[in-house]
Amino acid sequence: MKAIIAMLRLLRETDWRLKLNEFRLLCETVGYEIVEEVIQTKPAPFSATLFGRGKLEEIAKIAEEKQVDVILIWNSLSPIQRFNIEQTIKRSVMDRNDVILEIFNKHATDAVSKLQIELAQLRRQLPYLKLWVKLRKTGERPYTRAGGEYAWKWTWRDVRRRISLIREKIETLRKQKLQYIKRRKEEGFKFVCLVGYFNAGKSSLFNALARTQKAQVDSKPFTTLASKFVSIPELKNVLLVDTIGFAAGLDPRIIKSFAINLDEMRNADMLLWVVDVSDEYDIFAFRTRAAAEVLSELKLFEKPHIVVANKIDKDIPDIEKKIEFIGMWTNAPIIKVSAKTGKGLDELKRKINEFLLKST
Ligand SMILES: Nc1nc2c(ncn2[C@@H]2O[C@H](COP(=O)(O)OP(=O)(O)O)[C@@H](O)[C@H]2O)c(=O)[nH]1
Ligand SMILES: [Mg+2]
Known part of the structure; x- marks a missing residue:
């Protein structure tokens, strides 16, 4: 196309x-x-x-x-x-x-993600559809590829009905997920959730820390949609969570539609904010700011967290300036690692342990 x-x-x-x-x-x-x-x-x-x-x-x-x-x-x-x-x-x-949303759609394989994406699309479509009905001339059809397929055959009332149906379904799944988290917490498990910009290396770290290949790593953005849980061999009773990444300028309504992913971040005992420090400074600052704004909006900085400066196996220009930039958002410790070579991961695990001990 x-x-x-x-x-x-x-x-x-x-x-x-x-x-x-x-x-x-x-x-x-x-x-x-x-x-x-x-x-x-x-x-x-x-x-x-x-x-x-x-x-x-x-x-x-x-x-x-x-x-x-x-x-x-x-x-x-x-x-x-x-x-x-x-x-x-x-x-x-x-x-x-x-x-x-189209990228999400391409990568979504699980029912929860598909429902959340459909909800986000319909929510964006509804006001457009209302407007279209008001302004349309008879016999015309909207150019709907962008607006979604429903507009061809659905009225906005149908769309509204579908939205409430999906919301109910998601609410049920959400309750199940929260139940699961609660149960595991009662059993003594701690949830450590990876957050950050897309492509920062969250899934790579997930695999490296847990010595698994469970998470899909890709240079393409937004490969991870549905969350994954795994235990870390050296850390007792810790469940590591890999989830969806952030992007600059995303419509807040889209973020809201990913309620289940947000629950996992909100209910985590601590967060690992993964930052790609190998990006050229301008891009680094652009992406780090965008991620920090989401974290701050969702009040996630209030949670115990560690900053994971990833990809240090690569050339890192302006590292001091970058560390300073991160420091404008949080006082959390910054651990330099490479998910690729494993460098710094032992220190990261020690730090996670220290934080979790402190919080109990
Ligand atoms: N050189 C290098 N590349 C990495 C490292 N961690 C991740 N990557 C690459 O960065 C890209 C995005 O990784 P991924 O884990 O899927 O990022 P996510 O979107 O945050 O989950 C992939 O091409 C990875 O191979 C690292 O420590 N060093
Ligand atoms: Mg990922």
């Missing part, structure tokens, strides 16, 4: 290049062939169309010439923006949240 990437860049935005590069990577992960990149710089977005009229027409022209299937927009779109852009460009439109 051919696609154009587009972004409305605000004048004050200095990290737009990082955002766009990461977005391109995510789009390519879904399988889109990017044929053109269009950027418009403005002091503020146009509220009804995001881009200016002229820019939209330019995108429409490129789409026509290059036979593009879909327009991938970095900015989060409001329902009216999506509607207007689709009407002008006559192509399906996806924003970064749609792209991430």
